[in-house]
Amino acid sequence: MSFSLSTVFRPLTRAVTYTRWLHQLIASVAGTLAGFVHGGTFRSTGMEVWLWIAVLPVPVLLAAALIPAVRRVEGLQAQLLLTPGPHGPEERAGTGISTTPSLSWRDRGRTAGWLLLRLAVGVPVSALTVQLPVLSFAFLQAAAGHRTHFRGLPAIDAPHGWYALLVPLPLVVLLAVAVSTGSLMAAAAGLLLGPSAAERLAVLETRTERILEHNRLAQELHDSIGHALTVTVLQAGAARAAGSPEFTDRALAAVEETGRQALTDLERALRLLREDVPHPAARPVLADAERLLESARAAGSTVRAELSGPLAALPGPVSREGYRMVQEALTNVLRHAGPVPVSVRIAADADALELEVRNPMPASPAPAAVGRGLRGLRERAVLLGGKAVAGPDEDGQWRVHARLPLARLR
The missing domain is CATH 3.30.565.10 (Histidine kinase-like ATPase, C-terminal domain)
Structure with a gap:
């Protein structure tokens, strides 16, 4: 039993778990900036805001993928935030993530796929990072006998003490999502940002x-x-x-x-x-x-x-x-x-x-x-x-x- 618990909680003690989480949160920055430029985005209600954030920057990201240096920037960022341990030249070379500019249209296509994947994963993770702690707070308020209604969440009109049992659940879900998606992005980086045939x-x-x-x-x-x-x-x-x-x-x-x-x-x-x-x-x-x-x-x-x-x-x-x-x-x-x-x-x-x-x-x-x-x-x-x-x-x-x-x- 102790082995199982250590296996479950070990990711929470590793710094790379939180750097990967940060990497996913950064992906929503482009959508947030696009939302400010678009105007009216943040006047939407509920999940519509996050849908706009996920959709608006797509053309910009596809255009950015055509710039050779973008692949280098994304590779460096992925090496620093998605891979554990030291980040000296030898360690970075062993990550399987390339830091050279795009040399071909195939490289540009893989870079575009990587940017869209970051957006598709990062925006939901960012939404959950914002909403799930609020949901835990809502459960805590309901357990204390207060009616709650936070933007983007269903209202709790019948508060009761048993809501205290639900307080940790959103946080557990958030941590599980952050760990699993972080591992997914680290694996995807090796596929989409890994060395091309010409580089190998x-x-x-x-x-x-x-x-x-x-x-x-x-x-x-x-x-x-x-x-x-x-x-x-x-x-x-x-x-x-x-x-x-x-x-x-x-x-x-x-x-x-x-x-x-x-x-x-x-x-x-x-x-x-x-x-x-x-x-x-x-x-x-x-x-x-x-x-x-x-x-x-x-x-x-x-x-x-x-x-x-x-x-x-x-x-x-x-x-x-x-x-x-x-x-x-x-x-x-x-x-x-x-x-x-x-x-x-x-x-x-x-x-x-x-x-x-x-x-x-x-x-x-x-x-x-x-x-x-x-x-x-x-x-x-x-x-x-x-x-x-x-x-x-x-x-x-x-x-x-x-x-x-x-x-x-x-």
């Missing part, structure tokens, strides 16, 4: 873009940090084996420069992951490729480079991804073959960007072709509409080659 698609695309961006950042960190660690390990080992103070100084300088660049890449990636930083640091591009070549030379490799074409004028996505592809190829050379001679060719023309890195095969080749780095290199190329291959060539060298089309990006 946009949210899905945004979520997909965020996931892809995180995956891209993970790949970039793998390339950048992996390259830095590989160069650092090789430089440290070479410096210890050489036993030359001059070589050790050069090795430490190379480690410092490589580590500084890796820290810059790490900071940029962390900034991208923070939503409060609108302009993260710029990503490296192929115009900075000389930095990669110097890093490989500092690690002990003899690098022969051939750079041709307008590298500085390449489209941003191609230039950035091309830099990472060259970085990954050089990292694999240092990691799996050591400080061996490397040939790098970066050529751009009007149609495509070509990247090629060659190096002698190590004595005991590692299964680099199935590694994460080269797999990521191929994925980068495919995303840009190109192709990348890696493997031994006819001369017995390891060759990484990528071709990225440019014509459709210009």
Whole structure:
């Protein structure tokens, strides 16, 4: 029995019950203003006043529904008054109620339906909110032995003490109506003010873009940090084996420069992951490729480079991804073959960007072709509409080659 009572009385202890009630009362404001403009509305008797309030604002509401911003205003109001709990950005996003302006005629039609529903529910609730407490007071007056006759209510010409039993009944009915209609309006808001198909698609695309961006950042960190660690390990080992103070100084300088660049890449990636930083640091591009070549030379490799074409004028996505592809190829050379001679060719023309890195095969080749780095290199190329291959060539060298089309990006 106690469980049943708590279930019955729990809505009366929740703030959202009364904010929903307020939301319904607000709906009759438009009808009340229309009644003042119409003139003579409030000289009507009984329920005629409420009928006028329910009918007069209909044309105005239908016209207002055509204004895109009205949907946003109604969505914000519904979120604040119809949904329980906190109302921060994350909580509001989880209410299922949209706060974007109307983007289509379908949105405008749903907004019109919502406004008419608010009026159809809000006016009767407002009428009951006014009349039922008056009825309770009339019963109280009759129980005290007074004849009563309030406007809009039947007269009580035979007062009696038993009317005291009826005093709480109108208030109970009013609370029951307020709770039930409040729940109804909260459910209807999700249907009529919920995201449209276009909005849901946009949210899905945004979520997909965020996931892809995180995956891209993970790949970039793998390339950048992996390259830095590989160069650092090789430089440290070479410096210890050489036993030359001059070589050790050069090795430490190379480690410092490589580590500084890796820290810059790490900071940029962390900034991208923070939503409060609108302009993260710029990503490296192929115009900075000389930095990669110097890093490989500092690690002990003899690098022969051939750079041709307008590298500085390449489209941003191609230039950035091309830099990472060259970085990954050089990292694999240092990691799996050591400080061996490397040939790098970066050529751009009007149609495509070509990247090629060659190096002698190590004595005991590692299964680099199935590694994460080269797999990521191929994925980068495919995303840009190109192709990348890696493997031994006819001369017995390891060759990484990528071709990225440019014509459709210009």
